[in-house]
Amino acid sequence: MSNINILAQRRQKLLALKALRSSPVVPAHKEEACPSCGKLVARRDLSDHHYVCPLCGYHHPVGAYYRLSLVLDKGTFRELEVNLISNDPLQFPDYKDKLDQARRRTGMGEGVVTALGRIGGYLVAVGALDSRFLMGSMSAALGEKVTRLIEYAGKNKLPLILFSASGGARMQEGILSLMQMAKTAAALERFSRKGGFYISVLTHPTTGGVTASFASLGDILLAEPGALIGFAGPRVIEQTIGQKLPEGFQRAEYLLEHGFLDAVVPRDRLRDVLIQLLRLHGKGGDIRG
Amino acid sequence: MANRDLTPAERVALARHPGRPGTADFIAALISDFFEQRGDRFFGDDGSILGGVGLFHGRPVTVIGHRKGKTLEEHMAYNFGMPSPEGYRKAQRLLRQAEKFRRPVITFIDTSGAYPGLEAEARGQGEAIAETLALLSSLTVPVISVVTGEGGSGGALALGVGNRVLMLENAVYSVLSPEGFASILWKDASRSAEACEVMKLTAADLLSMGVIDAVIPEPEGGAHENPHVLYQVLDTTLVRELGALEKQSGAALAAGRYKKFRAMGLNAVRKERT
Numbered sequence: 001m002s003n004i005n006i007l008a009q010r011r012q013k014l015l016a017l018k019a020l021r022s023s024p025v026v027p028a029h030k031e032e033a034c035p036s037c038g039k040l041v042a043r044r045d046l047s048d049h050h051y052v053c054p055l056c057g058y059h060h061p062v063g064a065y066y067r068l069s070l071v072l073d074k075g076t077f078r079e080l081e082v083n084l085i086s087n088d089p090l091q092f093p094d095y096k097d098k099l100d101q102a103r104r105r106t107g108m109g110e111g112v113v114t115a116l117g118r119i120g121g122y123l124v125a126v127g128a129l130d131s132r133f134l135m136g137s138m139s140a141a142l143g144e145k146v147t148r149l150i151e152y153a154g155k156n157k158l159p160l161i162l163f164s165a166s167g168g169a170r171m172q173e174g175i176l177s178l179m180q181m182a183k184t185a186a187a188l189e190r191f192s193r194k195g196g197f198y199i200s201v202l203t204h205p206t207t208g209g210v211t212a213s214f215a216s217l218g219d220i221l222l223a224e225p226g227a228l229i230g231f232a233g234p235r236v237i238e239q240t241i242g243q244k245l246p247e248g249f250q251r252a253e254y255l256l257e258h259g260f261l262d263a264v265v266p267r268d269r270l271r272d273v274l275i276q277l278l279r280l281h282g283k284g285g286d287i288r289g
Numbered sequence: 290m291a292n293r294d295l296t297p298a299e300r301v302a303l304a305r306h307p308g309r310p311g312t313a314d315f316i317a318a319l320i321s322d323f324f325e326q327r328g329d330r331f332f333g334d335d336g337s338i339l340g341g342v343g344l345f346h347g348r349p350v351t352v353i354g355h356r357k358g359k360t361l362e363e364h365m366a367y368n369f370g371m372p373s374p375e376g377y378r379k380a381q382r383l384l385r386q387a388e389k390f391r392r393p394v395i396t397f398i399d400t401s402g403a404y405p406g407l408e409a410e411a412r413g414q415g416e417a418i419a420e421t422l423a424l425l426s427s428l429t430v431p432v433i434s435v436v437t438g439e440g441g442s443g444g445a446l447a448l449g450v451g452n453r454v455l456m457l458e459n460a461v462y463s464v465l466s467p468e469g470f471a472s473i474l475w476k477d478a479s480r481s482a483e484a485c486e487v488m489k490l491t492a493a494d495l496l497s498m499g500v501i502d503a504v505i506p507e508p509e510g511g512a513h514e515n516p517h518v519l520y521q522v523l524d525t526t527l528v529r530e531l532g533a534l535e536k537q538s539g540a541a542l543a544a545g546r547y548k549k550f551r552a553m554g555l556n557a558v559r560k561e562r563t
Contacts, residue, residue, distance in 0.1 A: 089498075089557035090489050109561060140554030147551070169442075169464045171474045174488050175500050178464040179553035181443055182450050185419055186426035186550050193427065211415035212403075212443040217423055231415035231443070232405030236469075240405045250410060260413050 034058055036226075050267045059224045059267055061204055063106065064113040064130035067163055071271045072126070076118040081148055085109040086141040086173070095172040102133045110141045111166075114149040119161075120275035125153035128163040131205070135167030138209050142170070143180025146214060150187040153196060159278055160191065160198040164215040168208020168233075181213035188217045197281045199274065202229050202252070202261075220277055221261045222270075223252035229260075292458055292509060297485040301467060303459040304438045308513035310520075311370075311438065312339050312354030312397040318520040319527070320345055320352055326383055328375075332412065335376030336367040337400070338448075340383045342392065346528060351387035353380050353448060354397030354437075371404035374417035377447055381417075381424050393431040393531055396448040401466050403444030418447045425450040426546060429539030433530055435523070436460045436492075436501070437512075442469075452546050453530050454500070456492040457519070458507040462500070463490035500553065 031040045036058030046053070050070055051060040062070075068077060085103075088095050103109060111133035115126055127149050129136040136142075146162065153160040169177040188198065200218030202211075204227040211231050223229060230237075230250040238245055248254050252264045265273050295303070303309070316323050316339070323343030328334040340353035357363075357370030387394045403414055425432065425448070434451030440462030456462060465473065467481040470488060489495070492504040505526055508515035534542065 083561040084558055085561050087557050087559045089554070090487070092487060140557035143554060144558050171464060171470055173554075173557060174464050175462060175490065175495060176498065176554040176557050178442065178446055179500060179550065181419075181446055182422055182426065182550045183553050185422035186450070186547050189423040189427045190547065192423075209443055212418035212447075213422060214419075216413075216416040216419040229415075230410050231403065231418065232410060236405045237407055237410065241407055245407065249407070258411055258413070260416060 035060075052267050057225060057266070059204060059226055061131050061165060063132060064108065064128035064163075067128040067130075067203075068113060068115060068117065068126060070267065071119055071161075071274055072115075072117040073119060073121065078116045080114045080116060080152065081145050083109060084141055084145055084148075086139045086170075088172075089140065089176050090172065090174050092172040092174075098134065098172070106130060106133050108133055110139065110145060111136045112142045112145050114145050116152075116158075119271065119278060122275070122278040123158055124161055124278070125149050125156070125158045126161045126163075129165045129210070131165040131167070134170065136165045136210070137167050137170040138177050138180045138213075139170040139173050140176045140180060143177075143183050146180075146184050147187045150184070150191050150214075153198075154191045154194055157196075159281065160196060161201065161274065162198070162214060162218075163201045163203055164206040164210050165203045166206055166208065166210035166215075168210065178209065181209045184214040185217060188214055192217075192219070199277055201265075201270070203227050205229070207231065207233050216260075219281075222263055222265050222273065223255065223261050224270075225252055225264055225266055227252040229255050292507060292511070295459070297461070297488070297491050298467075298482045300459045300491055301439075301461050301485055303511040304461045306511060306513050307359070309438055310512055310516045311359075311399055312352075312356050314516065315354070315397055315435075315437065315520070315523065316341075316343065316352055318516075319524050320350070323352070327379070329378035330382060331375070331378060333375045335373050335379060337370050337372045337404075338376035338380055340380060342383075342386075345393075345395070345531070349390070349392050351383055351392045351394045352397070353383055353394065355400040355445070355448070357399060357438075368404055370400045371402060372400065372444055372447075373404050373406070373409045374412045374414050377403075377417035377421045380448065381421055384421075384424055384428060387430055388428050391430055393433070393535070394425075394428065394451075395527065396432070396434045396451065398434060398436045398440045398445045398448050398462075399438035399460075400441055400444050401439050402441040402469075403447075418443045421447040422450060426550065427543060428546075429543045431531060431534035431537075431542055432546065433527060433534070435505070435527075436462045439466070441466050450546065450550060452534055452542055452549070453502050455503050455505055455526065455530070456495060456501045457505050457512060458492055459511050460492060461490040462492075462495055463488050499556075 037056035320343035325341040339356040467484040
């Protein structure tokens with residue numbers, strides 16, 4: 001298939017997704033087994049509950065557009081840097097195909113959606129990573145989009161909200177992926193020193209270089225229930241220490257207990273909590289466009 | 290074999306050579322009157338990061354680097370150079386003092402990565418690295434980082450946000466160790482030699498990508514063959530680089546460092562035509 005065709009298809013799908021405003025990971029069966037409690041749940045019930053299992057409260061990972069639609073005021077979503085994509089800097093074997101696949105499957109150009117929007121009337125710069133796009137891994141394009149969003153928020157004195165979901169570095173971009181940690185952390189430090197307000201929301205799973213950079217640098221750190229959050233992944237740790245990890249290790253509730261989160265917030269409460277935090281931090285957040 | 294003919298995998302082996310000079314050796318050779326500072330003032334002291342204050346050609350500098358150790362006892366004591374959060378928080382403490390006392394910072398990078406252990410996670414390895422990156426990026430004193438051996442992952446980068454980033458000829462610097470890379474990407478750690486080839490982790494690769502500023506030549510056969518020659522070259526290089534940075538104002542140093550890292554990977558992205 002020619003490159004042009006792929007791009008045209010991608011754009012069509014993108015438009016369709018935007019129109020629908022919902023692109024959950026859950027496949028379109030009528031009923032499906034919850035990966036947590038194992039019970040059958042009607043897909044309709046699941047979507048009515050924002051993809052949280054009505055029986056056990058398991059929070060399914062959701063796509064970036066859907067994620068943003070859950071917190072933004074209706075009709076206020078304006079996407080930024082839609083066309084910024086990765087360039088295969090190392091000419092890495094098979095990477096171009098993997099990128100094309102991910103783009104076709106998700107309708108996204110990269111693993112993060114950045115946007116301008118309103119939450120409870122407050123204008124915010126907001127971004128969401130998408131774990132369906134090569135595990136939300138940090139590519140140069142992802143780092144660049146996040147950095148541009150931070151700089152946009154700084155320039156326009158807007159509060160910044162980022163939803164993380166990432167397996168860590170984008171291996172196929174090697175050291176350039178690693179450098180995005182320094183880039184995003186440096187941009188956030190500048191933003192913070194100028195008085196910028198940043199809420200980081202960690203969703204399942206957030207690990208590796210994203211945890212060790214922008215996801216951990218919020219003025220407020222929130223997480224969804226049960227989210228896996230860490231630097232090293234559980235498998236690597238088990239190999240290192242040669243034993244099984246305790247139940248609940250690296251889960252949101254564990255991090256809360258160990259002092260690394262302000263709150264664990266269920267998905268259906270998230271918008272209200274964000275509005276409360278925006279209200280409390282007023283400065284910069286109440287500029288009405 | 291001449292250094293220039295080495296394969297990436299051979300350089301990885303040299304970078305890990307047990308006799309390769311490390312942070313403690315560089316301090317002994319280049320810094321006088323060194324006082325080691327220990328502890329993070331929260332929880333403990335992590336020997337895998339060695340730091341303190343000393344004189345470089347008569348002027349006080351803060352030196353921080355990974356420490357692997359040379360003997361088995363040292364390897365154990367320093368956890369093979371894999372830092373825990375305490376190590377990064379100690380580094381933060383020293384960096385704040387460097388800022389306070391207007392001391393230039395020299396960092397030496399040599400780690401396979403931050404320690405992926407249970408307790409390191411429980412005490413916030415990710416947060417510790419993130420805060421170190423943010424702090425280092427904002428300093429208004431000169432920062433020179435030298436990748437001396439293995440530069441592995443975020444655990445290495447945490448000490449690598451310098452105004453100038455230099456690299457020894459046979460050092461390597463990568464997103465992950467070649468073994469970890471092969472394991473994640475191909476589910477097969479034994480393909481690490483292949484990983485070395487595709488990862489672009491040599492000093493020459495990184496120089497061409499703009500990730501580092503200069504390569505410091507090593508003696509034939511590697512740094513351990515004739516460390517005193519290397520110390521001489523390193524000393525001359527640091528004097529020159531530091532001299533150039535010290536002419537800049539604090540604001541210019543912070544702005545320059547931001548600009549440098551802000552540009553990382555810009556060649557790796559493009560605007561899709563619409």
